[in-house]
Amino acid sequence: MKTLPREWLEEIINLLNERIVVVNRKGIILYMDKAYCDFIDTTQDEVIGLPIQEVVENSRMHIVARTGKEEIQELQPINNSVMVANRFPIVIDGNIEGAVGTVMFSDPEKLRMYRNHIQQLVNDIRYYRSAAEKNMKSKYTFHDLLGESPVFKKLKDFAKVISGNDSSILITGESGTGKELFANAIHNSSFRDQNPFVPVNCAAIPEELLESELFGYEDGAFTGAKKGGKKGLFEIANNGTIFLDEIGDMSLSMQSKLLRALQEREILPVGGQKIISIDVRIIAATHRDLENMVREGTFRQDLFYRINVINIDIPPLRMRKEDIPLLSEMLIRKLERKFYRQNVAISPEVLKRFYQHTWPGNVRELENVLERAINVLENKTIELHDLPLYLKEPKLEDTYTVKQKTKNNHNQFIVTSIPIQPLKDTMATVERQAIKEMLAFTDGNKLKAAKLLGIAKTSLYDKCKMYDIK
Template sequence: MADSTRSNPIHRTGFFKNLVENMEIGVIICDTDGKIVYINRTYSRFLDIDIETSLGKPATQVISNSRLPVVAKTGIAEINYPHHFKDTGFLVHRVPLRENGQIIAVVGLVLFDSATTVSKLADKLEQLESKLADVQKELATVHATTFTFESIIGKSESIKKAVGEASSAAGNTMPVLITGESGTGKELFAHAIHHASSRRHFPFIRVNCAAMPKDLLEAELFGYEKGSFTGANPKGKPGKFELAHLGTMFLDEIGDLPLEMQPKLLRVLELKEFERVGGVNVISSDFRIVSATNQNLEHLMKTGQFRRDLYYRINGIPVDIEPLRNRREDIIPLAYYFIEKTVKGPSGKGIRITPTAEKAMEQYDWPGNGRELLHVVQRTLFDVRSGTVKPENLPDYLFHSTMFPKRSAATTLNDYMKSAERFLIEQTMRQVDGNKTKTADLLGIHRTLLYRKMKLLGIDL
């Protein structure tokens, strides 16, 4: 393996080995595939590894948290980054080497035991290391759930218009406000915008403004210093805006942002500066803001629940996603897409929906939009045995639509009333994403009574 690396372009000069072999600086070099092509003796002693057997191996196999492959892909140097190995903290430079404009390798320089650096920058290194670890966690999550514009399925004019607006938005840095009912795919659009933008190699950080408790939202957005409050991480924690540096900040359900948090958010969006909770240092972050809501923000402004100045700040480029009932020609293409995503391979491609079943699906209103359609497809596929989706495979409530009568009458009034009650409860739950408290409120009954009815009607609790 050692001999095979000698043909690499970085070995042609040959002079660097004598220069760095005996330096008290760790040196490691990997190629564009992230495989090690050189380690000096200083670094091999520190790692306690054999140089010859390490050459040709992926850097992450030798050093589990190595970022050399990341720099090889992004081409962006990382200078004075904190790193930890064997309970020892040190600084690392990771620099891409180029030849004729092309990256040919990445060199890592490891600075050990610099008393001056360690003593003066200990607190800063601790913060940077915490930030880097959190960024890596966020990136791992994002890479697992990234969508592109190719993931948006539909042939209706309205979905084509929305995709066109979002595609244009990806080409600049203006704020984007995505509106649409629950389940229409607002987060999918946000991912696609980020993926198509110049910031795609940097973090995509998502915050659900409705799901975060009010007393924790500020610390989550802006971070906090150590000892800021009871139960806080003793080392402090970077906030979402800090993690979104150079990337995209996605504020989902921004219409639910508490009124007292709105001026603080406005200030961050205007200045791109903030302070951690309990801190005094001003932190700058270069992020692009994308927001989404299923609420009518204009109505919220009239009732004093949403600030007008914040609305104008986030509504740079509006992208509205129509509900499925207004673009029925997208229902069947989406259904087939979900079938192939659920049953992968040739089996999924071979499943067909009969014309009668298609008609039932097209004429149902889909109050839960694409999310509800996905749930129905997944549920239906459990009943499909012949590779064909028939009306009897579909849930009963699809046939209660006013546009499509139920395929068989109930035998008694009691059966019919139970069926209608089940339909109303299930439809209401889909509208509020399964939130039972909101379902009970919308139905005008106590939550305890809702639970009893769900149990009686066989609805999943």
Template sequence: MRVSDIMNTRVFTIPPTTILQEAAAIFDRNRIDGALVVDGSGHLIGLITKSHLIKAQAKNQMDQQVDAVMTTSVFTLRDTVSLSELQRPNRVFSYSVFPVVDSENRPIGIISRTDLVKYLSEKSLRLAEEMQAVLNAIYNGVIVTDAEGIVTMFNRAAENLTGQNAVNVIGRLVDDVMPNTGLRRVLELGAPELNQKQNLGNCQILTNRSPILKNNKIAGAVAIFQDITQLSAVAAELEEVKSLKSTLESALESFFENIVIVDKKGYIKMMNSSYGDYLGLDQHDVVGKHVTEVIDNTRMHIVAATGKAEVAEVQRIRDKDCVVTRIPIIKDGEVIGAVGKSLFKDLKDLKAMARQMNTLQHQLEYYKEELRKVQGGKFTFDSIVGKSEKMEWLKTVAVKAAKGNSTVLVLGESGTGKELFAHAIHNASGRLHGPLIKVNCAAVPENLLESELFGYDEGAFTGARRGGKPGKFELANGGSIFLDEIGDMTLAMQAKLLRVLQEKEIERVGGTKPVKVDVRVIAATNRDLEGMIERGDFRQDLYYRLNIISLQIPPLRERKEDIPLLSSTLLKKINNQTPHWVEGVSPEAMEILMEYSWPGNVRELENILERAVNLMDEEALITPDNLPPVLKKQHKNKDVDEGGKHLAGIMGDTEKQAIYRALEAAGGNKSKAAQILGIHRSGFYQKLKKYGLSV
């Protein structure tokens, strides 16, 4: 143990300019007997105790400063010092209190002499208990006496062999307990007596007696004895060894593989029947022969001589290529032989197994990929729809950012696709096969966010799961973590997150040990972080740590040229979720969509299209009538043509004429007419109904 293990970290410090009267009040208020005196830099310069105050009170000097009466000769300790070092002769025992300081002489703890005495007492008691436990675990009987022949130790085996209880033996003269132990003679002569036989009751024991020397003086004697009738047990063990040898031989015989054992010179000591049958020989007849006389192209004698194993080697035996392994047998650091095993009696068997392993490997890779799809990101950069100049540039930057491990901050209004970029960055990075863990910081209650992110240990709070629970950062180890709505995180949690980003380690709630994590952080928010910093709602140091690579996703109103492509892509997704199939958006409706300001961005566009599809009957295209009123309010009517007809009417007439011409070309066959127009048959029927055409 070290000083840091027993020191009290509750340390009271006061400056040297403190008036003694004020120091006394501090002592009384905090119920302490002393305090450490530190200078303006926090360095220890002295010690003041109640004794100093009492002496000052007796002399009516309580108006003096602490530095006038304090003890400046203070013996300090470092928290890394071993407690065992303090047991050596040292002036440490001349003091009643020992401040513990760091490398810059700043107090970090305190130890009293009582603490040291308690530790040393407990350690001595523990050592005595351990010594007694060791002696009681010894199979042989042990008797120990002091220099006067008084029994001081009598272990459990001695109790069993003598039939006497240690309580009744310890403290008595050894001759009164066991008259023929010979320990008195050892004490007088100081010479050991080894391998002495003597009778003990109805059995005979073998004993060793030795003097105990301390500073070249006889301090006692010890006798260790054993009932030699136990030798019969040894004989029984030998029989058991023989039985075990027979069992091992039977086990070798039961193996399907070919097995042979040779001695150090290469002579066969054992061969199982499987190998004998493979060679067409009786395995008993080959014992004693050199292995080269029995097995073709063998190297068993070489392995036995060199001690170098040969694993999975191809050997030609009886016109077949076999896969064999040769392992040296080592005993007490010396090679005494070798064992050979034929893993495959024919190389064809190995090739069949290789094919099977290859199949299993492909299956494993498939399941690993499926698991990656579940744990990893769902979207790639191909999933991000947009051909506008801003989106193309943004995707180019994001692809470059994905190649590194730096933190990425994704900014943008709600509904612009920040999470899509987070998924795409993860899937384009080297952490592709690691997990992508997603956390919405705004959705988790403030009092649960810390345990959600960093996990907790067992017993951290009431209701904590047994064994604790890993946090999101631990689950994301080796991969990425997406912290959405980072701007909604409290200042307290911001400080803890900053430490994780700096130290690359987390500490569970209720835990004491930091846990290293290898996680890439991708954060996102729709809030103005710089404005929050000015208001004091967001830490500036955390912002700089997050803002290493920043991606500002433009709102939909700034990239309206992407609306047609987005609409087409979203409709494909919506069509798979609804029973009604819509082919696209009419030009009139698209004009309205292009004019709208889109405060909800892409998410709002998807919702409006989904609403339109669900409210449509049999129409093939989304028209202005299918759009919500809020969009149509902003729509401005276009100038009509010279004949006063709107563009929609012109397009309707054109569409009618195209249908008539297609029906004429198809001879009235509606399916062929739909093929000519390049539209789906159901859409063709919808258009016939729309224009009231009946053919």
């Protein structure tokens, strides 16, 4: 390979952001670039041949040249500045012949620029950390839980009372009843309210990822793991509250790992060796019948008792229909802001239909119905024709009859009346009857009934809940 001219090498060194010094095995300076000399207020002619410790304060170049041990990113005070120094032994044919050292920040002004840059990065990190912590705060209080029905007011008062303790809470109720709102409000009224509130939807996270999401993982724990590892949600929620929504969807193996974390108050990240102590309050929620799942062996009994210290069962909307006007008013005001509307009202006919409906989707369904209505609204009052088709149609309460002519056993024509109802209601009636008959056939064994019906057992649980089949 052609040797570069000395002038080229010196110019390349001068262009580098680092300053260079070279010593022999005795620590005598063989070379120091001009910028380094300028920084310590000397010249190349003056320093060549001198011991490094006589020229550069706090130098360790002579030590590296003697021991052969490199020193990386060491802080070195020079001329009232702090330099970042790297020192490497020069080894030729297996023998230590000397050492080369580099330092950053060729002058105090560059050091100040670097320090300012670092400070700006620290400020940015603090800002984003603060923003992230705000996102970990609970969003709702008991003031946001609207309802004047006796059953709801009693439940709300009970939730306020138990907010002040630190016991685990299990919130049950159908989908759409507001379980997460209650969890938020309880955290906001607890002594942990200044610390994180971390919601986790156990059903939304794939089973193979749930452990690493909850407990974190170390660098290289598995293929695709983030470099440097990742904190788990339990560690993020430390000193605060973790909300385990849809805990009934958690696998048995994951239930065992969760139980250990709750009992021992410690977690072990995936691929890690160091146990991390945690202090979190557990609020769990599910729309499933956990007691029945315990009997069937699909949910651990010990975990059930661990999370079910206090139970809050939120009533479905059909059990507190007197709250529909208040909830509708609140939801309309919310939707007005979203769709830039003002003074939207509900007609008496629509309210009457709302009272007749059974609301299987609860408050979430009510919000969807109102959002759909506002999207198609032509004036400022929601009328029956603005509602979804299934709400426009007559319900079971409004069924009507038609005349049907048939022959009896004596070959005589008779006229009978048969009820007419929407197809989906007819299908629901048939489905409910089929489930009841199958459960009677299996002596109440839902697992066996689900297999015979050709549906998943979780689907059967949901349908039994929806049709109020005990």
